[in-house]
Amino acid sequence: MQYILVINPGSTSTKVAIYEGEKEYKVKTLRHSIEELQGFPSEEDQLQYRKEKVVEFLKEEQIDISTLAIVMARGGLSKPIESGVYLVDENLLHDLKETPRKHASNWAAKIAFDIAKEAEVNAYIADPVVVDELSDIARISGHPKFPRISVFHALNQKAVAKTYANRIGKDYKDLNLIVTHMGGGVSVGAHLKGKVVDVNQALDGDGPFSPERSGTLPVGDVVRAAFSGAYTQQEMISMLVGKGGMSAYLNTIDAKEVIDAAQNGDTKAEQIMQAMIYQIAKSINSLVVPLNNEVDAIILTGGLAYGQWFTSELEKFVKHIAPVEIHPGEDEMWALAFNGYQVIKKKVTPKEYGNTEY
Ligand SMILES: Nc1ncnc2c1ncn2[C@@H]1O[C@H](COP(=O)(O)OP(=O)(O)O)[C@@H](O)[C@H]1O
Numbered sequence: 030m031q032y033i034l035v036i037n038p039g040s041t042s043t044k045v046a047i048y049e050g051e052k053e054y055k056v057k058t059l060r061h062s063i064e065e066l067q068g069f070p071s072e073e074d075q076l077q078y079r080k081e082k083v084v085e086f087l088k089e090e091q092i093d094i095s096t097l098a099i100v101m102a103r104g105g106l107s108k109p110i111e112s113g114v115y116l117v118d119e120n121l122l123h124d125l126k127e128t129p130r131k132h133a134s135n136w137a138a139k140i141a142f143d144i145a146k147e148a149e150v151n152a153y154i155a156d157p158v159v160v161d162e163l164s165d166i167a168r169i170s171g172h173p174k175f176p177r178i179s180v181f182h183a184l185n186q187k188a189v190a191k192t193y194a195n196r197i198g199k200d201y202k203d204l205n206l207i208v209t210h211m212g213g214g215v216s217v218g219a220h221l222k223g224k225v226v227d228v229n230q231a232l233d234g235d236g237p238f239s240p241e242r243s244g245t246l247p248v249g250d251v252v253r254a255a256f257s258g259a260y261t262q263q264e265m266i267s268m269l270v271g272k273g274g275m276s277a278y279l280n281t282i283d284a285k286e287v288i289d290a291a292q293n294g295d296t297k298a299e300q301i302m303q304a305m306i307y308q309i310a311k312s313i314n315s316l317v318v319p320l321n322n323e324v325d326a327i328i329l330t331g332g333l334a335y336g337q338w339f340t341s342e343l344e345k346f347v348k349h350i351a352p353v354e355i356h357p358g359e360d361e362m363w364a365l366a367f368n369g370y371q372v373i374k375k376k377v378t379p380k381e382y383g384n385t386e387y
């Protein structure tokens with residue numbers, strides 16, 4: 030049997046799967062607690078830990094590495110690139126290692142590359158978090174030194190948008206959609222006829238706060254705190270990513286636990302969840318502008334979209350704009366496998382990252 034190995038590290042989870050063609054054969058989602066993630070002395074230690082989890086999965090499922098036909102990985106914070114499938118090569122690995130923006134997706138290509146090397150096959154990424162289709166006007170932030178950039182859940186946003194288009198018998202390129210991914214990070218994207226022309230910078234940029242990120246903060250106060258002498262650069266960055274948002278208020282990155290507490294009378298948990306919903310709703314409403322007031326549907330996806338109370342509260346703020354579709358979890362694993370299968374069948378020609386000028 031020739032298998033496709035799919036590797037997807039997120040900020041709160043590591044997802045790993047084996048596909049036979051487009052068909053899921055085995056899948057595992059490991060959820061990581063805040064204590065577990067903060068216990069690693071270095072980035073390298075966490076990479077090794079996540080890699081061990083992938084190798085353990087292969088052993089548990091008795092998948093011999095020689096049966097792998099291809100390894101597919103989520104792409105991280107390399108340079109901005111167009112949507113597509115890219116061979117994991119030394120250039121890509123170099124940029125992912127050197128990037129100042131740290132995120133679990135940066136490790137996926139390295140883990141995939143090492144396993145693929147052992148299996149004597151190729152590793153690829155598809156629709157990494159740096160897919161950049163921003164309109165020129167969306168790039169202007171308010172100061173030329175700090176242009177807005179595209180960092181978001183490109184893989185899942187595009188996959189669920191295409192799944193929705195297929196389901197209603199339309200082409201993705203004929204629709205205007207607002208896709209909201211709500212996981213460890215939250216991204217809200219304006220898909221204008223198949224291009225994500227505006228989206229919040231979902232790591233350390235702007236947008237709603239999320240289970241582990243602060244989103245937009247009062248920037249003057251942040252600058253004063255940064256220069257106060259009270260914090261190191263790493264402590265400041267952690268306030269934005271990792272220990273920001275819900276985790277800063279409630280010391281957990283498990284939104285399910287907080288939603289359950291909110292529904293069982295925990296007023297602090299309820300207030301923070303309502304604030305997250307309020308901020309996400311404001312972002313969704315703001316994307317009516319890049320879509321010229323013509324929105325075909327709003328899609329809610331990611332882990333938090335499993336929470337029925339959460340999505341129904343959010344729907345109240347946005348349902349006047351367009352029909353709301355709930356797509357809980359993600360199509361990332363399937364999308365990676367699908368892209369891998371297209372490469373195997375030679376229906377897609379992978380791009381070379383090093384040759385990509387943007
Ligand atoms: N049934 C659920 N209801 C609400 N939130 C959930 C549910 N299941 C998972 N989540 C939350 O979704 C978040 C993780 O989403 P996910 O998209 O898997 O994130 P990531 O890929 O960033 O690790 C966690 O905060 C988790 O608690």
Ligand SMILES: CCCC(=O)OP(=O)(O)O
Pocket residue numbers: 038039040041132158180181182212213214215231232
């Ligand atoms: C960096 C953008 C993608 C992102 O936030 O992914 P997670 O929600 O999986 O951390």
